Amino acid sequence: MIAEAIRTSKRAVIPYVTAGLPDLDATGEIIRALSDAGAAAIEIGIPFSDPMADGPVLQKASHLALQAGFTLDGLLPRVAKWSTGVRAPLIVMSYINPLMRRGMGETLVRLRDSGIQGVIIPDLPSDASGIHEICRSIGIDLIRLVAPTTPEERRREVVSQCSGFVYAVTVKGVTGARSNLPAEVRRQVQDIRSLTDLPVCTGFGVSTATQVEDMLSFADGVIVGSHLMGRVMESKTPVEESRKVLRMLMM
Amino acid sequence: MKGYFGEFGGRYVPETLLPALQELEDEFSAAWEDRGFRDEFSGCLRDYVGRPSPLTHARRLSEHLGIEVWLKREDLNHTGSHKINNAIGQILLARRMGKERIIAETGAGQHGVATATACALFGLTCAVYMGTRDIERQHMNVERMRLLGAEVVAVPTGTATLKDATSEAIRDWVTNVDTTYYLLGSAVGPHPYPTLVREFQRVIGEEARGQILEKTGSLPRAVIACVGGGSNAIGIFSGFMNDQVELIGVEAYGDANGRHGASIRFGIPGVLHGSRSHLLQDQNGQVLDTHSVAAGLDYPGVGPEHSFLSATRRARYELVDDRQALEAFRLLNRLEGIAPALESAHAIGFLRQYAPGHEGATVLVNLSGRGDKDLHTVLQEGL
Ligand SMILES: Cc1ncc(COP(=O)(O)O)c(C=O)c1O
Numbered sequence: 001m002i003a004e005a006i007r008t009s010k011r012a013v014i015p016y017v018t019a020g021l022p023d024l025d026a027t028g029e030i031i032r033a034l035s036d037a038g039a040a041a042i043e044i045g046i047p048f049s050d051p052m053a054d055g056p057v058l059q060k061a062s063h064l065a066l067q068a069g070f071t072l073d074g075l076l077p078r079v080a081k082w083s084t085g086v087r088a089p090l091i092v093m094s095y096i097n098p099l100m101r102r103g104m105g106e107t108l109v110r111l112r113d114s115g116i117q118g119v120i121i122p123d124l125p126s127d128a129s130g131i132h133e134i135c136r137s138i139g140i141d142l143i144r145l146v147a148p149t150t151p152e153e154r155r156r157e158v159v160s161q162c163s164g165f166v167y168a169v170t171v172k173g174v175t176g177a178r179s180n181l182p183a184e185v186r187r188q189v190q191d192i193r194s195l196t197d198l199p200v201c202t203g204f205g206v207s208t209a210t211q212v213e214d215m216l217s218f219a220d221g222v223i224v225g226s227h228l229m230g231r232v233m234e235s236k237t238p239v240e241e242s243r244k245v246l247r248m249l250m251m
Numbered sequence: 252m253k254g255y256f257g258e259f260g261g262r263y264v265p266e267t268l269l270p271a272l273q274e275l276e277d278e279f280s281a282a283w284e285d286r287g288f289r290d291e292f293s294g295c296l297r298d299y300v301g302r303p304s305p306l307t308h309a310r311r312l313s314e315h316l317g318i319e320v321w322l323k324r325e326d327l328n329h330t331g332s333h334k335i336n337n338a339i340g341q342i343l344l345a346r347r348m349g350k351e352r353i354i355a356e357t358g359a360g361q362h363g364v365a366t367a368t369a370c371a372l373f374g375l376t377c378a379v380y381m382g383t384r385d386i387e388r389q390h391m392n393v394e395r396m397r398l399l400g401a402e403v404v405a406v407p408t409g410t411a412t413l414k415d416a417t418s419e420a421i422r423d424w425v426t427n428v429d430t431t432y433y434l435l436g437s438a439v440g441p442h443p444y445p446t447l448v449r450e451f452q453r454v455i456g457e458e459a460r461g462q463i464l465e466k467t468g469s470l471p472r473a474v475i476a477c478v479g480g481g482s483n484a485i486g487i488f489s490g491f492m493n494d495q496v497e498l499i500g501v502e503a504y505g506d507a508n509g510r511h512g513a514s515i516r517f518g519i520p521g522v523l524h525g526s527r528s529h530l531l532q533d534q535n536g537q538v539l540d541t542h543s544v545a546a547g548l549d550y551p552g553v554g555p556e557h558s559f560l561s562a563t564r565r566a567r568y569e570l571v572d573d574r575q576a577l578e579a580f581r582l583l584n585r586l587e588g589i590a591p592a593l594e595s596a597h598a599i600g601f602l603r604q605y606a607p608g609h610e611g612a613t614v615l616v617n618l619s620g621r622g623d624k625d626l627h628t629v630l631q632e633g634l
Pocket of ligand 1: 332333334358359360361362436437438477478479480481482483484546547548592594595619620621
């Protein structure tokens with residue numbers, strides 16, 4: 001119930017956590033801490049060797065997690081345990097190749113069976129209708145991205161194939177904290193809203209409580225990734241640090 | 252389906268880039284139909300690049316191997332490789348689209364040099380992404396790019412080769428998509444790049460077909476080219492697609508330790524850099540490290556049209572390793588007075604495998620570039 005969780009959250013912050021950093025046990029603890037601290041939902045990032053939509057921080061996180069031995073096969077049995085004990089719905093964010101490696105349908109079923117409620121795929125093919133139908137029949141939300149450059153007709157199509165929430169990308173560019181976020185995102189969220197009843201969340205670049213506050217004045221939720229993972233990688237106590245970062249963003 | 256070669260190809264990119272790819276597709280279609288654009292392109296190829304490139308009968312090599320070898324001399328193009336054909340074509344497109352900043356990725360540095368050259372010719376700003384490992388082994392090309400006024404951006408991440416340079420160029424493009432034209436250097440990437448690059452390289456095959464008919468009176472038995480991303484191969488293949496001619500792509504079989512760049516032979520279909528094609532990846536869908544003595548073949552993916560040609564068996568893909576390529580490099584120097592690029596040396600190296608059983612057959616090899624840039628590597632390898 002991703003949409004429901006975002007709607008009922010007073011201040012819907014959705015943290016992104018790279019799986020397997022520093023190891024899978026830590027990821028489990030971080031997820032629990034974030035949920036306890038009030039995350040509306042949590043994105044679990046699947047590390048990929050070639051993350052072309054990510055800036056330096058998430059590239060590094062991905063790289064370190066793979067070096068530490070991350071695999072999807074290692075993750076999923078643990079997710080099954082975490083998902084029953086954690087209030088916040090869990091979402092997987094992954095580039096398409098690791099999901100396709102052993103068949104898209106089969107992998108999505110495995111995700112669903114471990115309690116994952118939604119997927120975000122930044123390099124979904126432009127003609128993704130096949131995948132959205134697979135997701136619908138399997139019963140997992142396909143959260144799609146709408147970019148600042150997306151033309152109206154395409155926006156309509158993407159939103160119509162979307163479930164869970166609509167992900168409005170705030171900036172032209174890759175992931176990574178930015179001190180200035182473009183004002184156009186407000187307009188973009190309004191445009192999306194006119195097409196759907198789904199929650200509309202914004203992400204890419206958000207790193208401060210003020211930015212969160214700002215975004216939540218017009219969006220239903222905010223995704224925070226690089227800022228959190230940057231702090232996690234610098235910290236000796238990543239679990240504590242995640243809790244602290246989220247509390248600060250929720251203030 | 253549009254943008255696919257059978258089940259390969261497509262457009263697997265961040266949503267932000269889709270409108271730019273559509274614009275590029277529309278602009279290319281319009282330009283390719285436009286007589287003025289075609290004339291401008293062929294004018295540049297003739298007067299600036301020096302086309303048509305010659306077809307040379309490799310007389311002593313032919314005697315040595317017992318087959319008739321003809322070389323399509325892309326090494327004699329301005330800047331020393333086939334990459335300039337595509338760079339000029341795309342620069343003319345970028346100008347038509349009003350873009351003033353050009354970015355590119357490069358492995359061997361040949362595409363970087365070609366792009367920097369085209370930018371100098373038309374007064375455009377140029378940034379070239381290059382892995383730090385390639386910067387070391389292709390240093391001369393780095394200096395050439397700088398002389399031409401380009402900024403060379405070092406990419407230290409991942410394997411620090413062509414793969415990572417390409418990812419970084421895509422990241423730049425997503426960020427600066429309004430002002431920037433991405434001049435992709437091989438027949439890879441999201442639609443329409445594989446098609447567009449093929450069309451700009453088609454001139455190789457069209458010239459070669461006419462030349463070999465004129466000189467030998469018949470078509471060759473086989474057309475052979477090395478395959479990195481696949482642009483020189485698809486360029487020469489496209490002249491012979493409908494002929495009864497064997498099309499053979501040569502992939503890099505790398506070192507003796509099982510590290511290579513032979514995506515079609517050993518890869519599994521997957522998605523890298525915006526399209527679906529054969530990809531060297533592990534069982535978890537992570538892209539594998541590659542190796543080739545030729546920086547331009549050191550890439551885990553391949554153009555989707557080659558995956559398609561392999562699947563439909565219109566072309567076949569063979570293997571030549573580092574050692575065989577280095578030996579071919581030496582052989583061509585000694586027997587023909589030509590130093591091939593180490594990439595092209597893979598195509599030459601395959602002739603030793605082809606000759607037995609094909610005695611007297613005529614073969615056409617695409618000599619995609621010249622080897623000055625590789626002297627450093629060859630000397631290090633102790634030849
Ligand atoms: C001379 C030469 N040949 C071949 C290649 C491989 O590229 P492609 O397969 O696109 O022709 C390169 C790439 O750098 C090159 O410089």
